[in-house]
Amino acid sequence: MAMLKVEDINVYYGSIHAVRGVSFEVNEGEIVTLIGANGAGKSTSLNTVSGLLPAKSGKIEFLGRDLHGIAPHRIVGLGLTQVPEGRRVFSQMTVEENLDMGAYTRAAGEVKDSMADVYDRFPRLKERRRQLAGTLSGGEQQMLAMGRALMSHPKLLMLDEPSMGLAPILVDQIFDIIKELHASGVTVLLVEQNARMALSIADRAYVLETGKVALSGTGAELMASDKVREAYLGG
């Protein structure tokens, strides 16, 4: 059974129809990626799953539960956490306070172990734990945003363009971290513009074009597809 099942959702911003009948699924243990050009509706789809935006129609199920009408903060409590586009760390709070916020839904006793795990995974954050998040570099902020999301102990982690604006070496590092997280048992839904990298680690992928799913298949299938090569992999 699918862990996350998105069925024919339509999402509007006022009169702008941003997501038009999109359906996709993520099975437990998979890395699934949504790729597409600017404005294709990737972030809108993730934010709708997170409950930040209402779907005008369609259905979203997580672990067999209908998410309709469930507030965003409760969705996090169900084990579905998003690392938003642009990182959105709390810049006036320290690194450690940001991690605390990530653990907001957890019981006080569980926070310490998770914090130690995150610091193990991101030693850089440990060195800077008393520093204001706004003073971190872009790559460090991305690590903080991911670490913060991990503090909620997600079953499904949704990442919105984690490689955005990072130097190639950092992009590699971020993708290595995603693979490690996946290996440790976290299911991943990855939104990317870096289609080559995303397809190379994805079990399955969906291509979004102007609010619709244009193509879908396994990562390898899409990598080999002429259409994808032409439009997203630079020929």
Place this chain on the structure above:
Amino acid sequence: MTFLNHLINGISLGSVYAIIALGYTMVYGIAKMLNFAHGDVIMVGGFVSFLTVSSAGVPAIVSVLISMAVCTVLGVLIERLAYKPLRGAPSLAVLITAIGVSYFLQNAAQLLWGSDSKVFTSVVPFNSISLAGGKLVITPESIVTVSACIVIMVALTLFTAKTKMGKAMRAVSEDKGAAQLMGINVNSTISVTFAIGSALAAIAGILLCSAYPTLSPTTGSMPGIKAFTAAVFGGIGSIPGAMLGGILLGIIEIFSKAYISTELSDAIVFAVLILVLLVKPEGLLGRHVREKV
């Protein structure tokens, strides 16, 4: 010595402004709105204390607690009924609603308690302290007000720095959407903010009426506006800013009254505000706000 007396009075009045300003600034920080009804919650706080002491005869300290409880509930109700339905509405609509709530409270108070002013009995049952052969007089109200201000400042600073709810409030004030993605319930965070601000308004109302013992349905409006000025002066959204702004405003007001003119004192206070904002638009301790798109 008279200078020192004026300074003490100024700090004392300024402490009241500071306590009120905290309510404005915390609500602004989190809900990004100006709660113009905040001043009238002060008035309600004063009336609850007045009525419980004069009619029901409860001890002063109990009346303070009752007044805080009533104002807390009132503040949370105002937010739920008047402001929450407007979340995401244009800020002008919210502003007009807040002004409407302010008039509603004033008129409701008039209906309930009449429009004549009442003589408030101070809740501080001590005598004034005379120093330097009677030249320097410190009222017990000043001592209690300034102490209350310090305690509140320290408590709020610790609350926002150390507690889970306090940190959540800072997170919400920085980025509501990201806070929701952490699992923070933004609505309850906003409610807690209104609750704290309104409980502080009750304290401020009682201290104000104890020092200046008249009470009427419009008692809260001028101190409300001045405290709002203080919040902007200090940097709206900043807790230390509200404190600093409040105390400076109180001192400026008392000194203008003493050395320049009683009639012009309010004009001078607002002139200072305008000057400060011309030079430093974000206020004394305010941060440049980056507009989020």
